[in-house]
Amino acid sequence: MDTSFEVRHTQVSSIAGGSIARVSDVALISIGALAAALVLPDTRIDRSPELTAVACAATFALVLFPAFGIYRTPRGRSKRRATVLTALAWLLAQACAALVMRALSPTSSTPSNWYLLWTVTSGVALCVARLVASRTLDRIGRPPEGGYPVAIVGTGAHCDAVRDRIAGMPSAGFRAAATFDPGVACREGHAGVPHFDALDAFAHHVRTHAIPEVWLALPIGDARTVMAVIDAFRNDLVNIRLMPDVSTVSMFDTGMVDLVGAPAINLVASPLSSQALLQKAVFDRFFSAAVLVGTAPLLLAIAVAVRLSSKGPALFRQQRQGANGNTFTILKFRTMRLHDDSREIRQATRDDPRVTRIGAFLRRTSLDELPQFINVLRGEMSVVGPRPHALQHDNLYQPIVDGYIHRYRVKPGITGWAQVNGLRGETDSIEKMQRRVEADLHYLRNWSFSLDMRIVAATVVRGWMHGNAY
Structure with missing residues (x-):
């Protein structure tokens, strides 16, 4: 067929x-x-x-x-x-x-x-x-018994990964029938799959056994092997498909996309599709609206307590970086006494004299973050995502922490994978920030709606209290 x-x-x-x-x-x-x-x-x-x-x-x-x-x-x-x-x-x-x-x-x-x-x-x-x-x-649409045979041309871990994916997805209707590795002269077949180290023998096997598919699981720069395989089957009705290995240059594990009618592979781009972003946006709006309505009396009580505890407004406003580098004004309940912030912005430390008594309680319980659901309702933040940092901290860490900038390929969140895994609070060393960024990138690489729900559930069940919150 x-x-x-x-x-x-x-x-x-x-x-x-x-x-x-x-x-x-x-x-x-x-x-x-x-x-x-x-x-x-x-x-x-x-x-x-x-x-x-x-x-x-x-x-x-x-x-x-x-x-x-x-x-x-x-x-x-x-x-x-x-x-x-x-x-x-x-x-x-x-x-x-x-x-x-x-x-x-x-x-x-x-x-x-x-x-x-x-x-x-x-x-x-x-x-x-x-x-x-x-x-x-x-x-x-059930495929023939055993699935459609596929011959794989590839080398190393990527070829093995493609073969393992075929074996792990029997519902897709394919099975590995032969492999050809141009870089290895002596190699045994995998689980009964015949292996070839010469292109002519491989092409003869494909023709003899009427294998309709040849998949090229090759490094992205191996154009020579690609052209050699295409030339070997120039007179055959064989489907040749390219599955390049982009792991060494791709930031996220993303699939093929369609750009103006042409196929393209994202090497460094947002890991979330437009459908995923819409799914997150729908959840964000309804969840944040429900939280704001349900906690309205608590929000009012906290605002009054903050105003009575020290001079100044109930809400603290600060510029933060959002999705795609766009800045927005984040909202939090004020937890510190008014002080000169024209100099370098300092993160709160343990027993920080700037923090008020009511502010210490709000920071320890993370109740100071509740107004950020207004940012979510505005579309500036998400319920789940990488936590936003002050702009000065962004400028400090971006050149020295690997992958830092990619945190902002999605909207920042009120809670996230890093937070539910204990990576929150003061980042007084490069190593702490690097671990937080690695957790954020792990979230982006493995995003799913169910992962968001797990993070929300973990935040609710464990509470927002943490020893690093001060």
């Missing part, structure tokens, strides 16, 4: 399937609302609030579902994860619809029992539809 045709067919099917899935989701949401209305009949004549709620929920679902990656082709994806993401996105869409309904018409309300039954009914229907679609696609 022509696997290049299969790739194109999968892309077209994904686009068409996404459109069908959207129409199907709107239908399931509407049918769920109708079913709930039939089960719980209402004597009211005016059903416009319910119709408006259905329209709002369907609109929010069509916006949020792509952000959660629900319309991606489910083949090869975890069915459990797809079901959980669908349920979370639907609950968030329902919450957004309820807020909009409350804002548009505070006096009118939909029956709570109908709303709850509709949420459950449509949620179950959406999740079941995802499972059915996933099973159907798996059955239709």
Whole structure:
């Protein structure tokens, strides 16, 4: 089978399937609302609030579902994860619809029992539809027994990594059938996979066994081997695909992107896709709004306590560097007495005389950070991300700490991987800052929405108190 045709067919099917899935989701949401209305009949004549709620929920679902990656082709994806993401996105869409309904018409309300039954009914229907679609696609697109054979041209750890990824992803439908390493003369095959050290013998094996795919897992600068392989198969209908090893020059482990219709590999660029950034932005706005509303009495009490403890405003404002180097004004509860800050900015130290009594408590419990949820609501910060530093500290550490600047490829966060792993507080040495930066880069390289949720949960469970916070 022509696997290049299969790739194109999968892309077209994904686009068409996404459109069908959207129409199907709107239908399931509407049918769920109708079913709930039939089960719980209402004597009211005016059903416009319910119709408006259905329209709002369907609109929010069509916006949020792509952000959660629900319309991606489910083949090869975890069915459990797809079901959980669908349920979370639907609950968030329902919450957004309820807020909009409350804002548009505070006096009118939909029956709570109908709303709850509709949420459950449509949620179950959406999740079941995802499972059915996933099973159907798996059955239709199932590769031949053992998978499509692939011949790999490569050297070293990158070639081994590509072969291991093939073995670790049987759902992708490929299997390693031969390897050719132009840099090693004597090497045994891996787990029964024949290995060649001569290109002619390798090409003959590919032709004899009708292997349709040749993958070039080569260093990015090895153009000679690439051209030699292409020339060896110039008269064969073999698909040749390049999978260059960019580990030595790439800051983050990112995949292929499309730029003005041409494929490109990010070597030094933001590790988060536009879809990931949208997913973070949606969570940030709703989470920060919920925190600010829920802690409003506490915020007011802290503001009053700060004003009474010493002369000066309740909030401390300072310029910090945000995503892509853009500066913003960070908000914190003031924890120090007013002092001359025109000189070099000094980090707070243990038993710092500038810190007030109420300020020491706020810093120890991290309650002084709560106003930063306003920065999150403004879109200047994120709930989870690298902590921002004062601009003078940025200028100090950027030239001497490896990878420091890359912390600002995403929005800075209120909490982060470094903070939940104890890397917070004063950085009185280059080594401490280097460890914090390494933790931030680890977060960027391994970002996922579930990692953000783990960090938020760890922050809530462990609390914001830490021995280094002073």
